Amino acid sequence: MNILIINASPRRRGLISGMMDIMGEEAVACGHHVEQIRVSDLAFRPCIGCMHCRTHEKCCLPEDDAVRTLDQIKAADAIVIGSPCYWGNLNGHLKMLFDRMVYGMMGETEYGIPIGLHKGKKAVIVSTCTTPYPWNIFFNQTRGVVRALKEILKWSGFKVKGVIQKGGTKKNPTLSAREEARCRSLIRKL
Incomplete structure:
Protein backbone atom coordinates (compact mmCIF):
# COMPACT_ATOMS: atom_id res chain seq x y z
CA MET A 1 0.00 0.00 0.00
CA ASN A 2 1.18 3.52 -0.79
CA ILE A 3 0.67 5.88 2.15
CA LEU A 4 1.10 9.63 1.88
CA ILE A 5 1.69 11.55 5.10
CA ILE A 6 0.79 15.24 4.89
CA ASN A 7 2.25 17.17 7.81
CA ALA A 8 0.83 20.69 8.07
CA SER A 9 2.75 21.59 11.22
CA PRO A 10 5.47 24.20 10.74
CA ARG A 11 7.22 22.79 13.83
CA ARG A 12 9.70 20.08 12.90
CA ARG A 13 9.95 18.83 16.47
CA GLY A 14 6.34 19.41 17.50
CA LEU A 15 3.76 16.81 18.45
CA ILE A 16 2.18 16.59 15.00
CA SER A 17 5.61 15.93 13.50
CA GLY A 18 6.32 13.34 16.19
CA MET A 19 3.04 11.54 15.52
CA MET A 20 3.60 11.66 11.76
CA ASP A 21 7.08 10.15 12.25
CA ILE A 22 5.70 7.34 14.44
CA MET A 23 3.01 6.58 11.87
CA GLY A 24 5.53 6.61 9.04
CA GLU A 25 7.83 4.22 10.89
CA GLU A 26 4.93 1.88 11.68
CA ALA A 27 3.75 1.93 8.06
CA VAL A 28 7.23 1.02 6.81
CA ALA A 29 7.45 -1.75 9.45
CA CYS A 30 4.13 -3.11 8.09
CA GLY A 31 5.64 -3.23 4.60
CA HIS A 32 3.95 -0.16 3.13
CA HIS A 33 5.59 2.42 0.89
CA VAL A 34 5.54 5.82 2.61
CA GLU A 35 6.07 9.34 1.34
CA GLN A 36 5.95 12.34 3.64
CA ILE A 37 5.18 15.96 2.73
CA ARG A 38 5.79 18.96 4.96
CA VAL A 39 3.29 21.60 3.83
CA SER A 40 5.49 24.42 5.20
CA ASP A 41 8.26 23.34 2.78
CA LEU A 42 6.03 23.53 -0.31
CA ALA A 43 6.15 26.43 -2.74
CA PHE A 44 2.78 27.16 -4.33
CA ARG A 45 0.55 30.10 -5.12
CA PRO A 46 -2.89 30.40 -3.54
CA CYS A 47 -6.04 29.79 -5.54
CA ILE A 48 -7.20 32.89 -7.43
CA GLY A 49 -10.84 31.76 -7.60
CA CYS A 50 -11.06 31.90 -11.39
CA MET A 51 -12.96 28.56 -11.59
CA ALA A 75 -0.98 7.78 -6.41
CA ALA A 76 -1.65 7.06 -2.72
CA ASP A 77 -3.95 4.33 -1.40
CA ALA A 78 -4.25 6.11 1.95
CA ILE A 79 -3.32 9.45 3.45
CA VAL A 80 -2.50 10.62 6.95
CA ILE A 81 -3.11 14.34 7.52
CA GLY A 82 -1.91 16.18 10.58
CA SER A 83 -2.65 19.81 11.37
CA PRO A 84 -2.32 21.93 14.47
CA CYS A 85 -5.38 23.94 15.47
CA TYR A 86 -5.35 27.59 14.39
CA TRP A 87 -8.44 29.47 15.63
CA GLY A 88 -10.53 26.30 15.73
CA ASN A 89 -9.59 25.28 12.22
CA LEU A 90 -6.86 23.70 10.16
CA ASN A 91 -3.54 25.35 9.38
CA GLY A 92 -3.88 28.09 6.73
CA HIS A 93 -1.19 26.64 4.47
CA LEU A 94 -3.01 23.30 4.40
CA LYS A 95 -6.29 25.06 3.56
CA MET A 96 -4.57 26.94 0.72
CA LEU A 97 -3.15 23.65 -0.57
CA PHE A 98 -6.57 21.97 -0.63
CA ASP A 99 -8.10 25.05 -2.29
CA ARG A 100 -5.57 24.70 -5.11
CA MET A 101 -6.20 20.96 -5.51
CA VAL A 102 -10.02 20.93 -5.43
CA TYR A 103 -10.33 19.94 -9.11
CA GLY A 104 -8.31 16.78 -8.47
CA MET A 105 -10.08 15.92 -5.23
CA MET A 106 -13.70 16.10 -6.35
CA GLY A 107 -15.61 16.50 -9.58
CA GLU A 108 -19.20 17.50 -10.25
CA THR A 109 -22.15 16.13 -12.12
CA GLU A 110 -23.75 18.35 -14.75
CA TYR A 111 -26.10 19.52 -11.98
CA GLY A 112 -23.23 20.54 -9.68
CA ILE A 113 -23.50 17.53 -7.35
CA PRO A 114 -20.04 16.68 -5.95
CA ILE A 115 -18.36 13.44 -7.03
CA GLY A 116 -15.47 12.12 -4.96
CA LEU A 117 -12.48 11.27 -7.13
CA HIS A 118 -10.74 9.15 -4.48
CA LYS A 119 -13.40 6.56 -3.67
CA GLY A 120 -12.06 3.54 -1.84
CA LYS A 121 -9.09 5.36 -0.35
CA LYS A 122 -8.59 5.65 3.40
CA ALA A 123 -7.48 8.48 5.66
CA VAL A 124 -6.36 9.23 9.20
CA ILE A 125 -6.63 12.70 10.77
CA VAL A 126 -4.38 14.04 13.54
CA SER A 127 -4.80 17.36 15.34
CA THR A 128 -3.30 19.11 18.37
CA CYS A 129 -3.93 22.33 20.26
CA THR A 130 -2.93 24.08 23.46
CA THR A 131 -6.48 24.13 24.84
CA PRO A 132 -6.62 21.46 27.57
CA TYR A 133 -8.61 18.23 27.18
CA PRO A 134 -11.64 17.94 27.14
CA TRP A 135 -12.13 21.65 26.36
CA ASN A 136 -10.24 21.20 23.08
CA ILE A 137 -13.20 19.08 21.96
CA PHE A 138 -16.04 20.97 23.71
CA PHE A 139 -14.83 24.34 22.41
CA ASN A 140 -14.36 23.02 18.86
CA GLN A 141 -10.61 23.49 18.79
CA THR A 142 -9.18 20.14 17.62
CA ARG A 143 -12.75 19.17 16.78
CA GLY A 144 -12.86 22.13 14.37
CA VAL A 145 -9.76 20.84 12.57
CA VAL A 146 -11.20 17.34 12.38
CA ARG A 147 -14.55 18.66 11.14
CA ALA A 148 -12.92 20.68 8.35
CA GLN A 165 -7.03 14.73 18.91
CA LYS A 166 -4.51 15.87 21.52
CA GLY A 167 -5.31 18.89 23.62
CA GLY A 168 -3.33 20.64 26.33
CA THR A 169 -0.03 20.62 24.47
CA LYS A 170 1.24 23.72 26.27
CA LYS A 171 1.38 21.94 29.62
CA ASN A 172 1.89 18.47 28.17
CA PRO A 173 4.32 18.82 25.23
CA THR A 174 5.18 15.12 24.91
CA LEU A 175 3.39 12.02 23.70
CA SER A 176 2.38 9.40 26.23
CA ALA A 177 3.02 5.71 25.58
CA ARG A 178 -0.74 5.35 25.07
CA GLU A 179 -0.78 8.09 22.40
CA GLU A 180 2.19 6.52 20.60
CA ALA A 181 0.38 3.16 20.66
CA ARG A 182 -2.73 4.83 19.21
CA CYS A 183 -0.64 6.22 16.32
CA ARG A 184 0.69 2.75 15.55
CA SER A 185 -2.77 1.19 15.87
CA LEU A 186 -4.34 3.60 13.39
CA ILE A 187 -1.71 2.79 10.78
CA ARG A 188 -2.38 -0.92 11.20
CA LYS A 189 -6.11 -0.18 10.62
CA LEU A 190 -5.29 1.11 7.15
Whole structure:
Protein backbone atom coordinates (compact mmCIF):
# COMPACT_ATOMS: atom_id res chain seq x y z
CA MET A 1 0.00 0.00 0.00
CA ASN A 2 1.18 3.52 -0.79
CA ILE A 3 0.67 5.88 2.15
CA LEU A 4 1.10 9.63 1.88
CA ILE A 5 1.69 11.55 5.10
CA ILE A 6 0.79 15.24 4.89
CA ASN A 7 2.25 17.17 7.81
CA ALA A 8 0.83 20.69 8.07
CA SER A 9 2.75 21.59 11.22
CA PRO A 10 5.47 24.20 10.74
CA ARG A 11 7.22 22.79 13.83
CA ARG A 12 9.70 20.08 12.90
CA ARG A 13 9.95 18.83 16.47
CA GLY A 14 6.34 19.41 17.50
CA LEU A 15 3.76 16.81 18.45
CA ILE A 16 2.18 16.59 15.00
CA SER A 17 5.61 15.93 13.50
CA GLY A 18 6.32 13.34 16.19
CA MET A 19 3.04 11.54 15.52
CA MET A 20 3.60 11.66 11.76
CA ASP A 21 7.08 10.15 12.25
CA ILE A 22 5.70 7.34 14.44
CA MET A 23 3.01 6.58 11.87
CA GLY A 24 5.53 6.61 9.04
CA GLU A 25 7.83 4.22 10.89
CA GLU A 26 4.93 1.88 11.68
CA ALA A 27 3.75 1.93 8.06
CA VAL A 28 7.23 1.02 6.81
CA ALA A 29 7.45 -1.75 9.45
CA CYS A 30 4.13 -3.11 8.09
CA GLY A 31 5.64 -3.23 4.60
CA HIS A 32 3.95 -0.16 3.13
CA HIS A 33 5.59 2.42 0.89
CA VAL A 34 5.54 5.82 2.61
CA GLU A 35 6.07 9.34 1.34
CA GLN A 36 5.95 12.34 3.64
CA ILE A 37 5.18 15.96 2.73
CA ARG A 38 5.79 18.96 4.96
CA VAL A 39 3.29 21.60 3.83
CA SER A 40 5.49 24.42 5.20
CA ASP A 41 8.26 23.34 2.78
CA LEU A 42 6.03 23.53 -0.31
CA ALA A 43 6.15 26.43 -2.74
CA PHE A 44 2.78 27.16 -4.33
CA ARG A 45 0.55 30.10 -5.12
CA PRO A 46 -2.89 30.40 -3.54
CA CYS A 47 -6.04 29.79 -5.54
CA ILE A 48 -7.20 32.89 -7.43
CA GLY A 49 -10.84 31.76 -7.60
CA CYS A 50 -11.06 31.90 -11.39
CA MET A 51 -12.96 28.56 -11.59
CA HIS A 52 -10.89 27.53 -14.65
CA CYS A 53 -10.09 24.20 -12.99
CA ARG A 54 -13.79 23.31 -12.67
CA THR A 55 -14.31 23.27 -16.43
CA HIS A 56 -10.82 22.26 -17.58
CA GLU A 57 -9.86 19.87 -14.72
CA LYS A 58 -6.51 21.64 -14.53
CA CYS A 59 -5.33 24.69 -12.65
CA CYS A 60 -4.51 27.72 -14.81
CA LEU A 61 -1.58 28.71 -12.56
CA PRO A 62 1.90 27.49 -13.46
CA GLU A 63 2.73 24.00 -12.19
CA ASP A 64 4.07 24.11 -8.66
CA ASP A 65 4.14 22.01 -5.49
CA ALA A 66 0.33 22.04 -5.20
CA VAL A 67 0.07 20.14 -8.50
CA ARG A 68 2.87 17.77 -7.48
CA THR A 69 1.15 17.11 -4.13
CA LEU A 70 -2.10 16.34 -5.94
CA ASP A 71 -0.22 13.81 -8.09
CA GLN A 72 1.08 12.17 -4.89
CA ILE A 73 -2.46 12.04 -3.44
CA LYS A 74 -3.72 10.44 -6.65
CA ALA A 75 -0.98 7.78 -6.41
CA ALA A 76 -1.65 7.06 -2.72
CA ASP A 77 -3.95 4.33 -1.40
CA ALA A 78 -4.25 6.11 1.95
CA ILE A 79 -3.32 9.45 3.45
CA VAL A 80 -2.50 10.62 6.95
CA ILE A 81 -3.11 14.34 7.52
CA GLY A 82 -1.91 16.18 10.58
CA SER A 83 -2.65 19.81 11.37
CA PRO A 84 -2.32 21.93 14.47
CA CYS A 85 -5.38 23.94 15.47
CA TYR A 86 -5.35 27.59 14.39
CA TRP A 87 -8.44 29.47 15.63
CA GLY A 88 -10.53 26.30 15.73
CA ASN A 89 -9.59 25.28 12.22
CA LEU A 90 -6.86 23.70 10.16
CA ASN A 91 -3.54 25.35 9.38
CA GLY A 92 -3.88 28.09 6.73
CA HIS A 93 -1.19 26.64 4.47
CA LEU A 94 -3.01 23.30 4.40
CA LYS A 95 -6.29 25.06 3.56
CA MET A 96 -4.57 26.94 0.72
CA LEU A 97 -3.15 23.65 -0.57
CA PHE A 98 -6.57 21.97 -0.63
CA ASP A 99 -8.10 25.05 -2.29
CA ARG A 100 -5.57 24.70 -5.11
CA MET A 101 -6.20 20.96 -5.51
CA VAL A 102 -10.02 20.93 -5.43
CA TYR A 103 -10.33 19.94 -9.11
CA GLY A 104 -8.31 16.78 -8.47
CA MET A 105 -10.08 15.92 -5.23
CA MET A 106 -13.70 16.10 -6.35
CA GLY A 107 -15.61 16.50 -9.58
CA GLU A 108 -19.20 17.50 -10.25
CA THR A 109 -22.15 16.13 -12.12
CA GLU A 110 -23.75 18.35 -14.75
CA TYR A 111 -26.10 19.52 -11.98
CA GLY A 112 -23.23 20.54 -9.68
CA ILE A 113 -23.50 17.53 -7.35
CA PRO A 114 -20.04 16.68 -5.95
CA ILE A 115 -18.36 13.44 -7.03
CA GLY A 116 -15.47 12.12 -4.96
CA LEU A 117 -12.48 11.27 -7.13
CA HIS A 118 -10.74 9.15 -4.48
CA LYS A 119 -13.40 6.56 -3.67
CA GLY A 120 -12.06 3.54 -1.84
CA LYS A 121 -9.09 5.36 -0.35
CA LYS A 122 -8.59 5.65 3.40
CA ALA A 123 -7.48 8.48 5.66
CA VAL A 124 -6.36 9.23 9.20
CA ILE A 125 -6.63 12.70 10.77
CA VAL A 126 -4.38 14.04 13.54
CA SER A 127 -4.80 17.36 15.34
CA THR A 128 -3.30 19.11 18.37
CA CYS A 129 -3.93 22.33 20.26
CA THR A 130 -2.93 24.08 23.46
CA THR A 131 -6.48 24.13 24.84
CA PRO A 132 -6.62 21.46 27.57
CA TYR A 133 -8.61 18.23 27.18
CA PRO A 134 -11.64 17.94 27.14
CA TRP A 135 -12.13 21.65 26.36
CA ASN A 136 -10.24 21.20 23.08
CA ILE A 137 -13.20 19.08 21.96
CA PHE A 138 -16.04 20.97 23.71
CA PHE A 139 -14.83 24.34 22.41
CA ASN A 140 -14.36 23.02 18.86
CA GLN A 141 -10.61 23.49 18.79
CA THR A 142 -9.18 20.14 17.62
CA ARG A 143 -12.75 19.17 16.78
CA GLY A 144 -12.86 22.13 14.37
CA VAL A 145 -9.76 20.84 12.57
CA VAL A 146 -11.20 17.34 12.38
CA ARG A 147 -14.55 18.66 11.14
CA ALA A 148 -12.92 20.68 8.35
CA LEU A 149 -10.68 17.82 7.23
CA LYS A 150 -13.54 15.31 7.35
CA GLU A 151 -15.56 17.61 5.11
CA ILE A 152 -12.74 17.83 2.55
CA LEU A 153 -12.05 14.11 2.68
CA LYS A 154 -15.73 13.08 2.55
CA TRP A 155 -16.43 15.04 -0.61
CA SER A 156 -13.19 13.72 -2.10
CA GLY A 157 -14.29 10.11 -1.56
CA PHE A 158 -11.97 9.15 1.30
CA LYS A 159 -13.12 6.98 4.20
CA VAL A 160 -11.74 8.31 7.50
CA LYS A 161 -10.51 5.27 9.48
CA GLY A 162 -9.43 7.11 12.60
CA VAL A 163 -8.80 10.39 14.35
CA ILE A 164 -6.35 11.50 17.02
CA GLN A 165 -7.03 14.73 18.91
CA LYS A 166 -4.51 15.87 21.52
CA GLY A 167 -5.31 18.89 23.62
CA GLY A 168 -3.33 20.64 26.33
CA THR A 169 -0.03 20.62 24.47
CA LYS A 170 1.24 23.72 26.27
CA LYS A 171 1.38 21.94 29.62
CA ASN A 172 1.89 18.47 28.17
CA PRO A 173 4.32 18.82 25.23
CA THR A 174 5.18 15.12 24.91
CA LEU A 175 3.39 12.02 23.70
CA SER A 176 2.38 9.40 26.23
CA ALA A 177 3.02 5.71 25.58
CA ARG A 178 -0.74 5.35 25.07
CA GLU A 179 -0.78 8.09 22.40
CA GLU A 180 2.19 6.52 20.60
CA ALA A 181 0.38 3.16 20.66
CA ARG A 182 -2.73 4.83 19.21
CA CYS A 183 -0.64 6.22 16.32
CA ARG A 184 0.69 2.75 15.55
CA SER A 185 -2.77 1.19 15.87
CA LEU A 186 -4.34 3.60 13.39
CA ILE A 187 -1.71 2.79 10.78
CA ARG A 188 -2.38 -0.92 11.20
CA LYS A 189 -6.11 -0.18 10.62
CA LEU A 190 -5.29 1.11 7.15
